[in-house]
Amino acid sequence: MIKYKLTCKDCDNSFDSWFSSSDEYEKLKKKNFLNCDNCNSLNVEKTLMSPSVFTSKSNIKINAEEKKYQVVKKKMLEYQKFIKNNFSNVGENFAYRARSIHYENKKISKGIYGSATKEELKELKEEGIETEMIPWIKDSTN
Ligand SMILES: [Zn+2]
Numbered sequence: 581m582i583k584y585k586l587t588c589k590d591c592d593n594s595f596d597s598w599f600s601s602s603d604e605y606e607k608l609k610k611k612n613f614l615n616c617d618n619c620n621s622l623n624v625e626k627t628l629m630s631p632s633v634f635t636s637k638s639n640i641k642i643n644a645e646e647k648k649y650q651v652v653k654k655k656m657l658e659y660q661k662f663i664k665n666n667f668s669n670v671g672e673n674f675a676y677r678a679r680s681i682h683y684e685n686k687k688i689s690k691g692i693y694g695s696a697t698k699e700e701l702k703e704l705k706e707e708g709i710e711t712e713m714i715p716w717i718k719d720s721t722n
Contacts, residue, residue, distance in 0.1 A: 588616035589623040656717055663714075667691040675700040682709045 582602060587594040595617050599605045605626060608614050614624050667690055670677045674694030681688055696704075696711070704711055 584626040586614065586616075586624045587627050588618060588621050589625060590621040591616060591619045593618035594627065653717065656715060659714070660716065663693050667693040670694040672696075675704060678704055678709050678711060679707070682707070 582599050582605075583596055584599060584605060585594055586597050593616055597614075599608070605614075609624075612622050615622050616624050670692045671694045674692065674696040677692050677694070678696075680686065681692070701711055701713070
């Protein structure tokens, strides 16, 4: 059984309702069987799930979400590793180094990566220096 908190968009009433599964909620919603216990409006939506979840089935679902996150995180860490191996870390000198490569037509064997402020990136872009922002996970093992 899953308990959902439902809110009515018409009268702001919120109430709890039990469903055998999240599929059942979707089914009832589609069939317009879900209505507000205050004004009978069909304009009800589920809000955050109450923490009362009893089936092992929903635990599996939570684990699946967690797994998905872990997979993404692993991919990002692999990507970071690739960058670390193939690009030179210039740290906070990123904007300066990017400019010097661009304007002095420096031939570089490796690309660079580092940190830059949003303002710096904007300026670089205006000067026609293309950079790419990537999400970066602080890797404590490194
Ligand atoms: Zn209502």
